[in-house]
Amino acid sequence: MIEYSSQPHYLVAVDCIVFGFDGAHLKILLVKRGLEPEINKWSLMGGFVGSNESPDDAANRVLKKMTGLEGVYLEQMQIYGEPKRDPIERTLSVGYFALIDIHKYETQLNDDYKAEWFLIGERPKLIFDHDQMVADARKKLRYKASLHPILFEMLPKQFTLPQLQNLFEEVNDTKIDTRNFSRKITSTGLLIKLEEKDRSSSKKGAFYFKLDKKKYKADFQAFLNLIPNLKN
Amino acid sequence: MIEYSSQPHYLVAVDCIVFGFDGAHLKILLVKRGLEPEINKWSLMGGFVGSNESPDDAANRVLKKMTGLEGVYLEQMQIYGEPKRDPIERTLSVGYFALIDIHKYETQLNDDYKAEWFLIGERPKLIFDHDQMVADARKKLRYKASLHPILFEMLPKQFTLPQLQNLFEEVNDTKIDTRNFSRKITSTGLLIKLEEKDRSSSKKGAFYFKLDKKKYKADFQAFLNLIPNLKN
């Protein structure tokens, strides 16, 4: 029997940076850690990779278990593998960022896990290297969202242009000219204008739009350029 | 003593897809595997992650050991973690792609490892999921090189515009208009024209250029757009 004699073995985990958008601000979903060490401290949603699953499987499983959601937009970010990152035992963690529609989550809420949305700027300090993971995820989100239309994953089925622009502004931490943004986003052909208006945020009301899903899938790899003077 | 009771532990490895450019064609560096199973089959350069190193450290160590080169451009790609990907024992592998100046390597060549450059289109079949890794690496290289000036990492200190254009064409598997390419690459301000000419490939000779390293470092995150009608 062949074997890889005496090579060290490690725990392998996944951690998910879950982003959401409430219509005005970018949020992140955190949970109170359920095991020692650092039990009851805020942390990312995570778990160990089981014997019969890939890290991608594990990330999906963790998200399903903690939020009830399936088919979430999930993207592998990078591996965190400094020898001392977990004080108990060497654990390598694969970081994922997830984009979810915050409204879907609320209806699926399950109280087995103490999960809570935080404004991205008002989140508590996290355990281990999770703060670094969040910083990396924000950077990657910004990068990716500058090039591909992934931010729609955080919006409900119907959304308004001002909401969409707010989301872009939040993610990129910048202000965008309304006229130019409107022109560009319209020219992608990704949006379908609806009859109805959202009157909750203004007297005039803002027209709802929905995503052209066929176009979205076909053009996903095409590049956007919605952020002027982009320097990542 | 706290511990993560009974969670499974796995081997963790790194595998490097090493790209080079001979002035005309894109190449990949492969080695004959030195351990069972699949001993003496062609594979990527890889190794296990040791107890006191991160995966990034391990990738650098492997590259140093097998090519003699340090400070190589190395980028984490993704983790490969299907439960059955290694037939002997569960092993997760972190894939890296590396860009090296093929000429530097030749002078550093060390015969302890049977390494060989292959034209990207004429490489042998590789072990395990390494063919998939190569496919993923090519895709990522193409993507990244469309946006950032990483291809200079594969060129010698002095290079000509035709060489540079060849490299872009190889990576993107497309033809680029000489005039437009020249205009764009010049407008980045990344190139410094030298006095000397390379007369090896034509009667007229082509002027050498070198990279403006200060500008390169400063603008690395800035976006290029050298490939027209880019759809990744």
Next chain:
DNA sequence: TTATTAATTGTCAAAATGACAATTAATAAT
């Protein structure tokens, strides 16, 4: 002197960009 070969350079119309503020649709106030 001419032929050959590859490197280098220029023009132009169309599209995209960025900077800029007026108009519109609705409700609230007078």
Next chain:
DNA sequence: ATTATTAATTGTCATTTTGACAATTAATAA
């Protein structure tokens, strides 16, 4: 009923960038 207020929506223009196109140049070979 008219006016004020608020946020949504839309338009212009000069500049830059893009993509499509081929002529010229510098060297050696014939």
